[in-house]
C-alpha cells in the first residue's frame with residue numbers, strides 16, 4: 425500500500441493551522457461526497473481517506489505524533505496510550521468523546537463521530553445513511569399574517585426571521601486554535617435577523633406553506649444540507665369578506681323598496697366597485713353569484729364572489745315615508 429500523506433490528501437501546507445485544516449476538509453468533503461459519486465468506489469475510498477486525514481490532523485496530539493512519524497504506510501494504527509487526555513489542561517478538546525481509531529473500522533465512521541461529538545450528540549444513534557450523507561439541519565417554521573386583500577393579486581411580502589448560520593470567524597469550530605472564538609462565544613454558530621421577501625403565488629390560502637429551501641438551520645456536522653424555512657400563511661378574518669375555498673362571500677344590504685322593485689345596486693368588493701342588477705322581488709337571504717371576482721386559482725382564473733342579500737327596512741320613517749308605507753298597506757289588501 426502506498427504511503428499516505430495526510431497533508432497532501434487535505435491539500436494543506438504542513439504549517440496549516442486548525443482553521444485551514446477544517447476549511448480544507450469541508451471543501452474536499454463536499455467535492456468527494458458520496459451523494460455526488462453514487463456507485464463510484466474510488467471516490468468513496470478517497471472520501472474515507474480524507475476523513476482519516478482530517479481525524480489525525482485536526483487533533484493536535486495525533487498530529488504531533490503523525491508529524492514525528494512522517495507518512496505512515498498502510499492503515500494508520502495509533503501507538504498505545506493515545507486515549508489519554510490530549511492537552512495540558514487535561515481537557516479533551518472535543519467535548520463529546522472520541523473513540524480510538526482502529527485499523528479495522530477505517531477512518532470514515534470515526535470522522536463523523538468526531539464531528540458529532542463536538543455538538544454533544546452520540547454517533548451511535550445515527551443511521552448508516554446519515555453517516556454517509558451528513559446530517560441535515562432542522563427546519564424553522566414561522567407564521568406570516570395576511571389579509572384577504574393579500575391573496576387577491578400575487579404579492580411580495582417581507583418577513584423578518586432569526587436564522588442561525590455557521591460562524592465564519594472560526595469556520596464553525598468554536599475556537600481559533602486554542603482560543604475560544606469571540607464572534608460566536610465558542611458555539612460555532614451565529615444568529616441574526618434576516619429579512620426575506622416572499623412572493624405569495626396565486627392559489628394559496630390560510631395554513632398553506634411556502635418553503636424557503638436551504639434557508640433553515642445549518643447542518644450540525646457541516647456536511648449535510650441546511651434545513652428549510654417553512655412559512656405558514658395565516659389569513660386573518662376579514663370584517664366583510666369570508667373565504668370559502670377560492671370563493672369570497674359577503675353580505676349586501678338592499679333597502680326593501682329596491683328589493684321589491686329590483687334594479688341596479690352599486691357596492692364595493694375586494695376586486696373594486698361593481699354594479700349588480702338586483703332581480704325584482706329579492707328576499708333576504710337570496711344568494712347571488714358574481715363570476716370571477718373571488719380569489720385567484722392555482723392554474724389561472726378566479727373563484728366567484730357570493731352575495732348574501734340582506735333586505736333592510738328603514739327604522740325612523742319620515743312623514744312622507746310613513747304616508748307611502750300606509751298607501752302600500754292599503755293597496756296590498
Ligand SMILES: [Zn+2]
Nearest residue numbers: 591594605608
Ligand atoms: Zn466562531
